[in-house]
Amino acid sequence: MAQRWRAVGVLAIALFAVNVVARLVIRLGFDGDDSAADRVSLGMFIVIGLMLAGVAFVWGERRRLGSWAGDVAAAIGVAVGLTVLIGPLLVGNNPFAGGGSTFFAQIGLYLVVTTIGTMLGYLLLVTLGRDYRSRNLQRYAETSSAKPRRVVRR
Template sequence: MDRRWREVWVLAGALFAVNVVARLTIRLGFDGDDAAADRVSLAMFAVIGLILAVVAFRWGRRRPLGTWAADVAVAVLVAMALTVLVGPLLVGNNPFAGGAGTFFAQIWLYLLATGVGVLIGYLVLTALGRDHRSQQLKRYAEVKTTKPRRVVRR
C-alpha cells in the first residue's frame, strides 16, 4: 500500500514539475511574447498528456482499471490544484490575476490534456490486448481448454 501511494505522489510531483518548468521557461525566456508563451503552454499540455498515456499503459497492464484509474485521478487532481494555485506564485503572479475566465480555462485545459492522455494510453493498451482484464480472460481460457472433459456416466 505504501508503494502505491508513493507512485501517486511521484506522478503528481512529475506533472507539477512539468508545469513549473514551462512557467519558468515562459518567465525567463519569453516574457511579454504571448505567441511563444502559448506554444510553450501547448507543449506543456502535450508532455503532460504523454506522461499520462505512458502511465496508463504501464499501470493498466498490472492492475485492474478501477484501481489505477482512481490513483491517476488523485494524482491529476493534486497536480492540477498545485498547478493552478501554487504554480503562478512561483513566478511572482497571482493565481486569480487573469480573472475567473483564465482561472477556469486553466482547469478545463488541464483536465482535457490529462483526460486525452489517459484515454490514448488505455485505448492503445486495450487494442493490443495487454490490459489487465484481457490477460485475465486469456489465462481463464487457457485453463479451461487444458482441463480434460469430465466423462458423464449414465
Template sequence: MNKRWQAIGVLAVALFAVNVVARLVIRFGFDADDTAAADRLSLAMFLVIGLILAVVAFVWGRRRPAAAWGADVAAAVGIALLLTVLVAPLLVGNNPFAGGAGTFFAQIWLYLAATGAGVLLGYLLLTALGLDHRSQTLKRYAELKTAKPRKPVRR
C-alpha cells in the first residue's frame, strides 16, 4: 500500500513541477505584456502534462486493471490540480484568485481537459495494440483453454 501512495505522490509532484517550471519561465523569461508567448508556453505545458499521463496510462495499464490504475491516476491528478491552482501561483508571486473567478475555473477546466485527454490517448493506444491488462488476461485464458486436450467422458 505504501508503494501505491508513493507512485501517486511522485506522479502528482511531477505534474506540479511541470506547471511550476512553466510559470517560472513565463514570469522570468517574457515581458508581462507578452501574452502570446505566455499562451504558447501554457499550451506546451498542457501538452507535456497530457503526454506524461499518456505514458503513465500506457505503462500502468499493461500491469494492472483499469479500475486500479485509474483510481491512482485520478488521485494524483486531483492532488496536482489542487497544488497547481492554489500553490503554484504563490510560488511565482501571484495570488491564485487575482484573475477572478473566470480565470480560476478556466485553469481547472483546462487542466482537467489536458489530463483527461492524455489518459484517454494512452489507454486507447494501449487497448488498440491489445497490450492492456484485460486483453492479455483474455489471451492467456484462450491459450490455456485451447492447449488442454479435451477429456473423454465415461458413461
C-alpha cells in the first residue's frame, strides 16, 4: 500500500516539477515576451499530457482500470493544487494576481490536458490489445479452447 501512494506522490511531484521548470524558463528567459511565454506553456502542457499518456499506458498494462484511474486522479488533483497555489509563489507572483477567471481557467486547462493525455495513453493501450482486461480475456480464450470437452456417458 505504501508503494502505491509513493507512486502517486512521485507522479504528482513530477507533474508539478514540469510546471515549475516552465515557470522558471518563462521568468528567467522570456520575462515580458507573451508569445514566447505562450509557447513555453504550450510545451509544458504537451509534456504533461505525454507523461500521463505514458503512465496510463504502463499502469493500464499491469493493473485494472479501476485501480490505477483513482491513483492518477489523486496525483492530478495534488499536482493541480500545487501548480495553481504554490507554483506562482516560487517565481514571485500571487496565485490570485490575475483574478478569479485566470485562476479557474488555469485549473480547467490543466484538468482538460491531463484528462486528454490519460485517455490517449489508455486508448492506445486498448487499441493494441495490451490492457489488463484484454490480456485476461485472451488468456481465458486460450485456456478454454485448449482443454478438450469431456464426453459424459449415461
